[in-house]
Amino acid sequence: MKVTVVGAGAVGATCADNIARKQLCSELVILDIKEGVAEGKAMDLMQTSQIEGFDTKIVGSTNDYSKTAGSDVCVVTSGLPRKPGMTREELIGINAGIVKTVTQNLLQHSPNTILIIISNPMDTMTYLTLKSSGLPKNRVIGMGGALDSARFRYYLSQALGCSSNDLQASVIGGHGDTTMIPLTRLATYMGMPVSNFADADTLKKVASDTMVGGATLTGLLGTSAWYAPGAAGAFLVESILRDEKRVVPCCVSLDGEYGQKDICLGVPVVIGRNGWEKIIDYKLNEEEQATFNKSADAVRNMNNVLSTLSL
Numbered sequence: 196m197k198v199t200v201v202g203a204g205a206v207g208a209t210c211a212d213n214i215a216r217k218q219l220c221s222e223l224v225i226l227d228i229k230e231g232v233a234e235g236k237a238m239d240l241m242q243t244s245q246i247e248g249f250d251t252k253i254v255g256s257t258n259d260y261s262k263t264a265g266s267d268v269c270v271v272t273s274g275l276p277r278k279p280g281m282t283r284e285e286l287i288g289i290n291a292g293i294v295k296t297v298t299q300n301l302l303q304h305s306p307n308t309i310l311i312i313i314s315n316p317m318d319t320m321t322y323l324t325l326k327s328s329g330l331p332k333n334r335v336i337g338m339g340g341a342l343d344s345a346r347f348r349y350y351l352s353q354a355l356g357c358s359s360n361d362l363q364a365s366v367i368g369g370h371g372d373t374t375m376i377p378l379t380r381l382a383t384y385m386g387m388p389v390s391n392f393a394d395a396d397t398l399k400k401v402a403s404d405t406m407v408g409g410a411t412l413t414g415l416l417g418t419s420a421w422y423a424p425g426a427a428g429a430f431l432v433e434s435i436l437r438d439e440k441r442v443v444p445c446c447v448s449l450d451g452e453y454g455q456k457d458i459c460l461g462v463p464v465v466i467g468r469n470g471w472e473k474i475i476d477y478k479l480n481e482e483e484q485a486t487f488n489k490s491a492d493a494v495r496n497m498n499n500v501l502s503t504l505s506l
Contacts (some may be wrong), residue, residue, distance in 0.1 A: 196220040196436050199263040199305070200428075202272035203227035203236050203255070205418075206313060209425025210270055210432075215240055215251045217429065217438050223476060224263050226274070233257060245292070264304040268427050268435055273297050274314040286315050287500045294320045295327050301329060309334045309470045311431050312446070315372045319497045321446045322459040333470040337446025339370025340461035342427040343452045344402040344444050346408040347377045350401045351384075355392050361385050365444045367461045367477070368490035372410050373462070376486050377402040380479060431466060447471050454484065455491045458498070467473050 198220040200211045204227075211225050225240075225375050227233040227359050237255030253336065256262040263269065274290035301308060310330070312321045323335035328335065343366035345359075352359040362384035368375050379398045388396065404411070412420040434441045449455045453462055453473045464471040479493045499501060 196339055197222045197224070197266045198432055198436075199224040199226060199260060199266040199269045199301065200272065200307075201269065202274070202314075203229070203233040204272065205271040205421035206215040207270070208236050208240075209421050210313075210428040211236070211239060211253070211425075213426050213429030214246070214432055215249050215253060216247050218249045218251055218430070219266070219392075219434060220241050220251060220256065224254045224266065226258065226263060228258050236435075241420050253278060260300040260304050261457060263301060265267045266301070266305040266308050266482075268311065268432050269308045270311045270313065270432065271297055271299045271301075271320075272313045272424075272428070274320075279497065287319055288419045289502060290314050290316075291501060291504055292325055294355060297325060297409060298324050298328050302330070305445070309435055310336065312337045313428050316372075316497055317417075318374075318446050318459055318461075318494045319501065322448075322498050323501055325448055325459060329470070331470075332335025332448035333472065334449075335459075336410050336464075336466075336471055337447065337459060337461070338372065338424070338428050338431060339446050340366055340463075341423050341430055343370060343375050343377075343405065343408070343461070345423055345427060347382070347405045348402070350404045350408070351389060354397050354401050355384060355389065357384060362389070364389070365404065365463060365477075367444055367463065368487055369460060369494045370446060371493070372407050374490040374493045375406050375485065376490060377405045378483065379417060380480070380483070427449065431448065435468060435470065438463050440467045440472075442466075442475055445471060447474070452476070453479070453487055455488075458491055458495060460487075460491055460494060 225233045246470035313416045317339045348359040378421045463474040463475040
């Protein structure tokens with residue numbers, strides 16, 4: 196198996212590190228536009244192989260897409276990271292051209308690859324990738340829901356004083372501070388509703404903290420987070436290459452599911468060797484569906500910006 200990670204910044208390098216440690220592929224390519232960075236990080240990671248006990252071959256490349264040929268999965272992290280005070284919407288004009296060019300170059304050498312999009316604004320970049328690439332919809336996956344759900348579990352674990360590994364909790368909708376939907380009603384702790392262990396105000400705060408989880412870290416770090424986003428990207432790579440059939444909230448193309456069409460939005464999907472293989476219906480209640488519809492409207496407004504760009 197072969198995997199490519201485009202973008203050797205903090206998120207891309209962390210994603211690559213996780214992929215290598217888990218030995219998810221025999222060859223891992225890291226590509227970046229900045230001279231020497233991908234090669235340096237690949238070498239640095241290779242020098243951990245004896246310490247960490249993996250045998251994955253890691254190759255770095257400065258913009259030479261021929262080295263990515265034959266990749267089974269490509270993870271796209273390239274683009275400008277979010278700065279403090281910057282919205283994901285403001286990134287559209289900058290990152291849209293980058294993501295489209297990267298996608299075209301990858302598909303030239305790996306026409307059968309599955310694309311995982313991490314670049315922000317992720318919902319819009321996933322939609323752009325699907326529309327501009329002509330790929331079957333199951334082979335284009337936005338990572339956001341996997342990350343947001345992990346953050347939801349973190350905040351729940353802090354509130355309940357338990358391990359996040361004992362929680363089941365999902366975030367659907369857009370990957371944005373005002374568009375994501377932590378599904379508190381469906382969250383469980385060891386099979387029991389979390390409402391059995393925390394009052395309504397506590398759970399409301401957990402949901403609120405989850406929604407601004409990315410912005411909170413951006414404010415603290417001065418740039419976007421990288422450990423959890425990188426790990427979430429690698430988690431999807433693992434689910435695909437090992438054909439695990441995991442149910443993971445991801446940004447995918449909707450064609451009537453959850454009442455939406457012509458949009459890429461976060462919903463629970465089965466992830467396996469073919470990419471995303473099935474959308475799971477959570478059977479939202481009236482309030483949740485209304486919130487989901489509002490999230491879709493907000494993402495469509497971001498998507499509409501694409502038509503104003505010269506791409």
